[in-house]
Amino acid sequence: MRLPMCVLALAAFTLAPAQEEEKEKDIDNPHHGKQEMVEAGRKLYLNSCSACHGPTGEGGRGPGLIKSGMIRGASNRRLFTTIKDGVRGSDMPPSTLDDGKIWQIVTFVKYLNAPAYETSAAGNADAGERLFFGKAGCVECHSIRGRGGVLGPDLSGAGLTRTYAHLRESLLNPDERPTDGYQGVSIQLKSGRRVEGVARNQTNYSLQVLDAKGGLHLLSSLDIEQVSFRKGSLMPGDYKTRLSKSEIDDLLAFLSRQVIRVPEKEK
Ligand code: HEC
Ligand code: HEC
Structure with missing residues (x-):
């Protein structure tokens, strides 16, 4: 630490x-x-x-x-x-x-x-850290300092690269702030197998999908039965009701402190 x-x-x-x-x-x-x-x-x-x-x-x-x-x-x-x-x-x-x-x-x-790091966020960052890695479940999709999931963007540098307003909007209204490269997709293969995750690279002939476990699938259009893109964000849209006002402040205070520069994820 x-x-x-x-x-x-x-x-x-x-x-x-x-x-x-x-x-x-x-x-x-x-x-x-x-x-x-x-x-x-x-x-x-x-x-x-x-x-x-x-x-x-x-x-x-x-x-x-x-x-x-x-x-x-x-x-x-x-x-x-x-x-x-x-x-x-x-x-x-x-x-x-x-x-x-x-x-x-x-x-x-x-x-x-x-940058969020320069605004003095009202919440308690330690409480926010416990929420992020615990009850709120953010860690299932987001990584911070190498720990966590891959379906959402890495947030290790969120305090330096994002404004507080952006973090707040992303948390409360994820459907209005989609980030490129993270569109949810569900694919039915002709073999009967189904692959779900985020679409990374798409051409007329193939589609790359990153699944929740970090596995990268390169799928040929010849093998695909049906592709359904998700309309809204993969990120749950109900945090503004599921979390209390002070929990939201705490999470934002925690995110605002994240200042490690990470290279933009290769797509
Ligand atoms: C089921 C997966 C999932 C969960 C759980 C989740 N997120 Fe997300 N989040 C995403 C995805 C995917 C994106 C990027 C695409 C988008 O905006 O739709 C995102 C975007 C974000 C962004 C904006 C990132 C950027 O690049 O600017 C922030 C901030 C964020 N989430 C915070 C949180 C916090 C805090 C929690 C927990 C309270 C959380 N997320 C829970 C999937 C998730
Ligand atoms: C009737 C329309 C109008 C209203 C009302 C207005 N603005 Fe503006 N504002 C403009 C326009 C047009 C410009 C561009 C001026 C120029 O040509 O440089 C501008 C320029 C600015 C700039 C400089 C931005 C830059 O990139 O150079 C700031 C800062 C700004 N406004 C803030 C405000 C704030 C704060 C208020 C409210 C108190 C406000 N404005 C009300 C029309 C408006």
Whole structure:
């Protein structure tokens, strides 16, 4: 169990200089990383901004505010003034909200783009770890640090490579956030055998299927009777009712701490 701490320390170390540099000339966001301010900002955003930037920041009349390099790199000052003053010569209007509320919106917009590791998740990561490897059953499909199943993506680096919002959405509404390369499939072979798992590689002549035990099946279209692709995600869609609010927070806190870089799985 020493390895994760090591990697955490390293990640913190390599992130530090850039942040410190920005702090010197930038102004502080008084609400930085506070979860309740993220929620307050979300409400304001839905009222004042979502008509143009989309309810989840996906964009529309205005540019997308998620996966945005501009926002990830922007200083607090730049975001604050963009939102307060608007963008002259464009549709983006100045805001009539007071400064405190604008900072709440800045906090929310930053949160949409920061790696989960940098947001201070409310839950208890240790409790989340017990849920992940125990009662919640995540480990049946997801691996962390080499331990767990293969039907879902490896989550060892989820805290660095995913935003908190993405992790939360993936957990609560898996059907709305499908990840490429993990479509569930069930195949009836002419021999009578059935193979189930996720479809990896498909051509006109063959299909590669990874099963729950990690076995890779290369199936020729000549041997296949019928292929049924699953419409929704393989991931259970009922966690938002099956888990309590605090269990959800705990799981997200645990996932946010996962910072080991893993190479993208070969497909
Ligand atoms: C009437 C539509 C509209 C509304 C309402 C609006 N925006 Fe915009 N926003 C835009 C447009 C259009 C741009 C692109 C401006 C340009 O040409 O650079 C923009 C740009 C931005 C940018 C810069 C993004 C980038 O990648 O350069 C941010 C940040 C932003 N808006 C945040 C907000 C926030 C937060 C709110 C709510 C307080 C808001 N906007 C309300 C239309 C809107
Ligand atoms: C039956 C298998 C299964 C179980 C159980 C399962 N997942 Fe998943 N999960 C998947 C698959 C498959 C995907 C990727 C494809 C998709 O999004 O449909 C996924 C996607 C995810 C993602 C998004 C990954 C990414 O690449 O961004 C997260 C986060 C996640 N799951 C967390 C969890 C957590 C936490 C649990 C336990 C509470 C859990 N999953 C239980 C199969 C599962």
